[in-house]
Amino acid sequence: MMTVQTTIKVAITGAGGKMGQEAVRMVTSTPHFQLVAAIDTKDEGKLLSEIEGMPNIDVPMYSDLHKALSEQNADVLIDLTNPKVGRKHMEIAFEHGVRPVVGTTGFTEQDVQELSKIAEEKGLGAIIAPNFAIGAILMMKFSQMAAKFLPDVEIIEMHHDKKLDAPSGTAVKTAQMIAEVREPKQQGNPEEKEELQGAKGADFQGMRIHSVRLPGLVAHQEVIFGGVGQTLTIRHDSIDRTSFMPGIRLAVETVMKIDLLVYGLENIIE
Ligand SMILES: NC(=O)C1=CN([C@@H]2O[C@H](COP(=O)(O)OP(=O)(O)OC[C@H]3O[C@@H](n4cnc5c(N)ncnc54)[C@H](OP(=O)(O)O)[C@@H]3O)[C@@H](O)[C@H]2O)C=CC1
Numbered sequence: 001m002m003t004v005q006t007t008i009k010v011a012i013t014g015a016g017g018k019m020g021q022e023a024v025r026m027v028t029s030t031p032h033f034q035l036v037a038a039i040d041t042k043d044e045g046k047l048l049s050e051i052e053g054m055p056n057i058d059v060p061m062y063s064d065l066h067k068a069l070s071e072q073n074a075d076v077l078i079d080l081t082n083p084k085v086g087r088k089h090m091e092i093a094f095e096h097g098v099r100p101v102v103g104t105t106g107f108t109e110q111d112v113q114e115l116s117k118i119a120e121e122k123g124l125g126a127i128i129a130p131n132f133a134i135g136a137i138l139m140m141k142f143s144q145m146a147a148k149f150l151p152d153v154e155i156i157e158m159h160h161d162k163k164l165d166a167p168s169g170t171a172v173k174t175a176q177m178i179a180e181v182r183e184p185k186q187q188g189n190p191e192e193k194e195e196l197q198g199a200k201g202a203d204f205q206g207m208r209i210h211s212v213r214l215p216g217l218v219a220h221q222e223v224i225f226g227g228v229g230q231t232l233t234i235r236h237d238s239i240d241r242t243s244f245m246p247g248i249r250l251a252v253e254t255v256m257k258i259d260l261l262v263y264g265l266e267n268i269i270e
């Protein structure tokens with residue numbers, strides 16, 4: 001028997017940004033998704049068909065998320081904006097009974113806890129994933145495996161120079177996943193003095209995180225483990241933002257079937 005897939009109506013915040021434009025292309029080229037609203041700081045009142053580089057469809061652009069969700073009947077909100085507004089957008093989505101799928105980074109553990117509570121109270125699915133690329137998820141999972149045996153580890157994340165948050169959401173998530181299995185320990189020589197402030201990077205439970213920002217980069221991370229007489233390096237490179245789209249598509253499909261907040265794509269791919 002043939003199964004008929006129900007259409008999922010999607011709104012996107014940050015639709016005019018680097019990730020948002022890619023997400024608009026992904027949503028509009030997925031047969032069982034329908035883009036109903038695009039929200040950004042620019043192009044209020046225009047149709048996507050009137051904006052250069054956007055698909056030739058008559059979907060309205062909004063700058064006010066409340067207005068967009070009141071006027072258009074969305075099932076899911078994909079948020080790809082910035083750390084200052086991402087949380088507010090989730091709260092607005094919940095108010096309208098819309099399920100958020102959030103790639104925006106910079107959420108604190110407290111944000112995730114508080115938003116989980118709202119999702120639970122409302123009985124609405126929600127997904128926050130600091131990285132939607134399957135290769136990055138594998139990098140994090142492999143790093144978690146390695147940390148059981150090699151607890152001395154440093155993370156070097158490298159991104160384009162327009163990024164607004166450091167360290168990256170992926171680096172923080174990697175450190176959190178490693179911390180779940182690693183014996184807490186302070187690494188390096190306790191006598192070492194930082195002669196130039198910041199030289200040793202950020203400290204996450206004794207693990208160091210270094211953020212590199214350069215033009216030409218997209219999104220890259222190395223997790224380096226050190227043991228007696230050996231090192232192990234696990235590296236992932238997103239060389240194009242299309243790498244994140246299959247993960248976002250899966251999250252949009254999954255969020256319709258759950259009634260709680262899931263933090264991390266690794267929790268829905270298996
Ligand atoms: N989870 C993942 O796999 C990935 C996550 N990211 C994250 O996604 C986010 C977006 O990244 P990227 O596309 O590179 O960033 P961009 O700066 O290119 O895009 C962000 C867009 O959001 C818009 N925006 C800002 N405030 C609002 C608002 N209040 N309402 C609607 N739109 C708004 C911006 O407009 P304006 O320019 O006017 O501010 C901009 O167009 C970042 O947090 C990044 O870390 C990125 C890649 C992958």
Ligand SMILES: O=C(O)C1=N[C@H](C(=O)O)C[C@H](O)C1
Pocket residue numbers: 105130131132159160163164167168169170171218219220
């Ligand atoms: O800003 C980006 O570009 C990216 N942000 C995410 C992060 O902070 O980890 C995901 C990916 O690394 C790209």
